[in-house]
Structures are given as C-alpha cells and as structure tokens.
Amino acid sequence: GVIDMRYENPLYLAEEVAALDLLTDQRIAIGISRGSPEQARRGWETFGYTGGVDPRGADVARAHTAQFLDAVRGVPQADLDTSGGMAPGASSRLRIEPHAPGVDRRLWWGAGSRETAEWTARQGLNLMSSTLLTEATGEGFSHLQAEQIRRYREAWKEAGHDWTPRVSVSRSIFPIVSEVDRKFFALRGEDSHDQIGIIDGLQSTFGRTYAAEPDVLVEQLARDEALHAADTLMLTIPSQLGVDFNLHILQAFAEHVAPALGWQPNTAGPVTGYSLEA
Secondary structure (H helix, E strand, O other): OEEEEOOOOHHHHHHHHHHHHOOOOOOOOOEEEEEOOOOOHHHHHHOOOOOOOOOOHHHHHHHHHHHHHHOOOOOOOOEOOOEEEEOOOOOOOOOOOOOOOOOOOOOHEEEEOHHHHHHHHOOOOOEEOEEEEOOOOOOOOOHHHHHHHHHHHHHHHOOOOOOOOEEEEEEEEOOOOOOOHHHHHHHHHHHHOEEEEEEEEEEEOOOEEEOOOHHHHHHHHHHHHHHHHOOOEOOOOOOOHHHHHHHHHHHHHHHEEEEEEEHHEEEEOOOOOOEOOO
C-alpha cells in the first residue's frame, strides 16, 4: 500500500515520518504515490487542497511530494521569529522537526508506468512496482514491468545519485501444498494470465495470479523477467482469509518456493519481504 499524497499535508507528514523513523531505528519503508481511483470526485479538494488541474490529481500529488521531500531532507520551511528573543544565534530559517537524516532513502514511490518510474528515479526515491501498469503496448506484463525497472535504473544513473536504490515488485503467489489451498486457489492458477482493462480511465495491463504446486511455481516464476530484475518481492495476499491462513501462505512460499529461486527472507532490513540473493 501507499500513502495518497493528494490528501496529505506535506509538512505534517514530514514530521510524522521523521518521528517514526527515529522511533524504529531507521527500519521504516514508507510507500507514497498519487493514489488509486476512488469514489469521491476530486476528493482532495474537500480536504482543502485546491488549484490542481489534472482530473486525477497527479499535479497536486507531485507538488505535495516535492515539498515533503524538501522537508524530510532538511530544507528550511519557515522564517525564524526573532521578536521574542527565544532563539539567539539560531539560523534565520527553520527546518521541520524532528529531523531524521537519511530518511528519504527509506521512501518508495508507487509507479504505475514507465514514465513515472523515470520521474521516481529523478526524485531519488526507491521504486515500488505493483501488479498492474497503466499502459498497454501488447507486451506481456512481466516484460513491460522489466522495461519499467530498466528505465528507472538508467534514469537513476543519469541523475547522478550517490547511493543504490531498491526496487520491489508485487506478485500474487499461492503455493498449493494442501487440499485447502487447492480449494481456494487451484482455479485461479488454471485460468490466470495477463489481462488488459481500464483503470482510472487508462488502458492498463494487469499481471497474472500464480497458483500451483511448488515445482510448477518455480518453473513459472523463473520466466518472470521483472521478478528477477527487482531486488525485493512483496507478496500480495487476501485479507478475507484471516491472519493464520495468510501466515500459512507466506510459510509455504518461504519453505517450498523461495529457496529454489535463490531468494532469501529479508527480516533484518527495513522491509519484510524477500530479497534476491546476490
């Protein structure tokens, strides 16, 4: 999931993110983005964020993001009031407090297209790519997403950032290791393929659901270009089945699928997921 930047006060969010980062010893991974389609018509305007011309609010989201990134990076946001003599010798400009150095390296942008991925790189943000892209070129989803990742990394290099970002992809993966699994997921796997549809008024490509016995999954995932181009895999799991069953899905992947792909659990870093073993 991501924080919908159309609805956020950038400076308040900067305070919250910095405080959380300090409290958790730099273990956060905050996803932000323009947000997804919604029921409200220009709902962000109800929250007081007016002036945007894009009917989907992309300009509002990017303006908020620009100020948010400046704030978390320590760029001063307010003038010092010296009339009360409360801060002798202080700078004439004040940054947002608390300040968490380097927290911007733990921020991810949810990009839905190749162009947005390039924009993400220029902002110095990690890339989060989901199970859909708001593009349809005739290419398969995995190939299109792999190109998105390639273009992101090229744009990152051109931007001249001095650190290595992370790239995540999301997948719906359900190892069938019991009869209960078969009951819930077998039909999804048998009838699953990339799909073309309309979301937010844009022709989009939706990735398939992987559901099969572990040995079959390993063969299928080995052909997933984008999965292997990324360094982090986020598993999307259904909330309706409850915590215990979701834990079962994760354990089945960790025990029966991930090792065969060369992936290892990442529980010590800022993201709980799977990282491709170097």
